[in-house]
Amino acid sequence: MCIWKKLFMKPNFFIVGGTKSATTNISYYLNEHSKVFVSELNEPYYYCRFDVPKTFNRESMITDKKKYLDLFKKATNHQAIGEATSVYLHCPHAAAEIKKDNPESKIIIVIRNPIDKCYSSYFSYKFMNLDNRSFSEKIDIFEKQIENDEFYIFNFIEQGFFSKHIKRYQNVFSPDKIKIVFFEEYIKNVHAHIDSILEFLDISEKIELTVQPKNSYRIPKNKITELLLNSSKFRNLSTKIIPTVQRQKIGEKFFVKQTKIPEMSQNERKRLKKIYESEYEKLTTMLGKKPPWKDFL
DSSP: OHHHHHHTOOOOEEEEESTTSSHHHHHHHHTTSTTEEEOSSSOOOGGGTTTSOTTOOOTTOOOOHHHHHHTTTTOOSOSEEEEEOGGGGTOTTHHHHHHHHOTTOEEEEEEOOHHHHHHHHHHHHHHHHTOOOOHHHHHHHHHHHHHTTOOOTTOTTGGGOHHHHHHHHHHHSOGGGEEEEEHHHHHHOHHHHHHHHHHHTTOOOOOOOOOOOOOEEEEESSHHHHHHHHOHHHHHHHHHHSOHHHHHHHIIIIIEEEEEOOOOOHHHHHHHHHHHHHHHHHHHHHHTSOOOOTTTO
């Protein structure tokens, strides 16, 4: 019986949300608990496989079901087994696919002021794709995609229309299976929110936390690592010969460093506020409370 359970272990909770909204941070802390197992691979993208084009090149993406379930084979007597893929929130098919495979799962949705999330996502995207276009240029491009009803997984403007993304989860999961966390409240009191999430996962024992989240993004450590990360041959070779989890660890340790995000210009902030004003009202109505986002209060 024990062997069978290990072979067919499946996740029973998912952390989703806006990119750069502390989903990875939350998964890190939860994984410190003895009764919680979180996939060592961050962002496996499995439930976005129907929403991305065949040309989509994400090195950590898993499309094979066996390989996906292998992420949880080390889970033994853990009460809560999960993974964190932020983009599950806005991938159109993700909610229904998660429900189909894991009908009793619990969903932790982390959302952030879409203005700040959009700007932070831009720098994450810039590093990942080595795209040197300006923030304003990217806004132009993504607004055009929205106008043409074109889905693009890294459209960080579209990601911020949280109400319609949350609605997809509400359509398939009951209210007791969904917990919404505001990034701004989370970073003010990490301990209390982790305790609350553990309670949501039916785990009463608390844990001690020591590290606090940082508002930072990744850049290459030096010119050599920048050249290597710019090389498609290097990326393709490393993907073939180094397992994904180990590749992530090597990258974080030897190839990138953390740095603070530059300040956003007031004109860019005003432009984004105009884009999201009606969305803020929709989200307020949906949640029955005003999100704690200073731009809209």
